[in-house]
Amino acid sequence: MHIFGVIITGIGALFLFIGSLGVFRMPDVYNRVQAGTKCTTLGSFLTIIGVGIMQPEWFWKTLIIVVFVLISNPVSSHALGRASRKSGISLCDKSIVDKTKEFKGYQE
Amino acid sequence: MRKLFVILLLLIIAGGITLSLKEIPFGIPKTKIGDHFINKGVEETGSVNIVTSVVVGYRGFDTLGEITVLFAATIGLGAVIGTFRKNSVNREVEAASLIVYTGCRFLFPVILLVGTYIFIHGHLTPGGGFQGGAIIASAFLLMYLGCSNKRIKENLSKTVEMIGGLTFIAVGIIGLAIGQDFLFNFLPKGEPAELLSAGIIPIVYIAIGLKVGSELAGIIDNLIQKS
Structure with missing residues (x-):
């Protein structure tokens, strides 16, 4: 059980590393938000659940933390991305599709 | 020249x-009272968290003063903001998605x-009434930012605050x-x-938590409604 938890925590740490690499390497705000959100959501999910598996008496507390992260992380990233699009930060040159032009309220 | 002066000033301050x-x-402990709290705190107050045993046990009267200061700050903020109400600008805020x-x-x-x-386990784990109250107020702040049509019920919040303060004093x-x-x-x-240990400490901390939470929520309510 302990080794299982260690493996899960390790995979989570790997995802967190990939996420930080994405934030560092991606060209514009939206790609960075995406890298930061996807990888840190899964990464922190696996890391925290892994700790809960290693210490079974903490499992329910870690479950509550995970639920919190699972809801708050995508929602806050959505708000960040939407706000930066609304305030007119442009996409990077290589992007080919911009769906926000179909909606009202997005300037450019 | 100016940079040189700044660097010189910083060097003088650092040297001082x-x-x-x-x-x-x-x-090295200067006073004997710290040793007393660490060695005898659990025995005398029953609270495992030594900070709590000091804050609510040994200097509970000071804590009563602290929450009174917070109360006075809330009232003062309400009074100051209330005078600005006439010439307030009504900003158009777009609703959150x-x-x-x-x-x-x-x-x-x-x-x-x-x-x-956090405030129920104040005598066991780090944290306590003030911290738990601040977290509760942050929940209300999130509600105000995300759901612009929701407001706290002012009477309910005042009642909770009153019950908290009265419980402490009682x-x-x-x-x-x-x-x-x-x-x-x-x-x-x-x-x-x-x-269920440490006697009155959990009761007092729950009272402080409720009071601080409703007070800070009231501050947020004041600032958002009237600005």
């Missing part, structure tokens, strides 16, 4: 701090749960009434490190 702190030995709205409504009870946990006066000091720990101390 170093010289004044050089003689003070670090890590549906995702944020729903997410805030999901997260609100979770944050309340965390805050309540617990203190019961200590006086049975012939001991103000805020005397008259309840059984129980086993250390259990939820």
